[in-house]
Amino acid sequence: MGATxxxxxxxxxxxxxxxxxxxxGFVKVFSDNLADAVGVSPALVRKDFSVFGxxxxxxxxxxxxxxxxxxxxxxxxxxxxxxxVVGCGKIGTALMRYRGFARERIRVxxxxxxxxxxxxxxAPIPIRDINELPYVVKSEKVRVAILAVPETAAAQVAEMLxxxxxxxxxxxxxxxxxxxxxxxVQNINIALELENLFCLxxxxxEHPEEERP
Numbered sequence: 001m002g003a004t005x006x007x008x009x010x011x012x013x014x015x016x017x018x019x020x021x022x023x024x025g026f027v028k029v030f031s032d033n034l035a036d037a038v039g040v041s042p043a044l045v046r047k048d049f050s051v052f053g054x055x056x057x058x059x060x061x062x063x064x065x066x067x068x069x070x071x072x073x074x075x076x077x078x079x080x081x082x083x084x085v086v087g088c089g090k091i092g093t094a095l096m097r098y099r100g101f102a103r104e105r106i107r108v109x110x111x112x113x114x115x116x117x118x119x120x121x122x123a124p125i126p127i128r129d130i131n132e133l134p135y136v137v138k139s140e141k142v143r144v145a146i147l148a149v150p151e152t153a154a155a156q157v158a159e160m161l162x163x164x165x166x167x168x169x170x171x172x173x174x175x176x177x178x179x180x181x182x183x184x185v186q187n188i189n190i191a192l193e194l195e196n197l198f199c200l201x202x203x204x205x206e207h208p209e210e211e212r213p
């Protein structure tokens with residue numbers, strides 16, 4: 001049985017929980033603990049792990065350190081993952097400065113922009129002219145890009161990224177971009193997510209007796 005996108009997403013959640021437990025001094029964990037933290041059943045945790053041959057002992061559970069190492073290897077994050085940011089406006093700049101990436105072994109190696117006033121190759125994280133993007137992607141073997149450009153430019157820049165060899169795009173532009181068999185696209189529409197949140201909040205206030213999602 002192969003791993004679906006949903007399984008991979010849950011593995012990432014399990015790994016994050018395990019890293020928090022390790023920081024608290026835990027050396028072993030049970031499927032029940034992971035299930036409670038992620039919001040799934042213990043049986044699903046064990047089923048997800050079985051896809052990759054991850055097994056624990058009935059009474060001893062899983063060794064936290066060993067499980068983190070194996071999940072890192074399965075998820076391909078046992079080495080530092082290099083990404084680029086395209087569009088160095090407010091969102092792009094904030095993402096470049098986000099310190100949480102380091103904890104997840106993610107390194108932003110460069111930003112790119114069409115505005116000459118933003119280009120600064122000597123910055124701690126260099127900002128380069130977008131015309132240099134294909135060369136950097138190839139020379140640095142970058143596979144993932146964060147897209148934070150205006151809506152009107154998103155599709156064109158996404159095509160440029162794919163042509164340069166990018167295999168994964170995290171899209172913050174307020175437009176839905178579609179992936180393909182060779183390119184994975186994750187769309188993050190902040191305005192839409194906020195709108196959904198307000199709708200859910202309003203529903204919860206008007207129908208307090210209903211179960212919340």
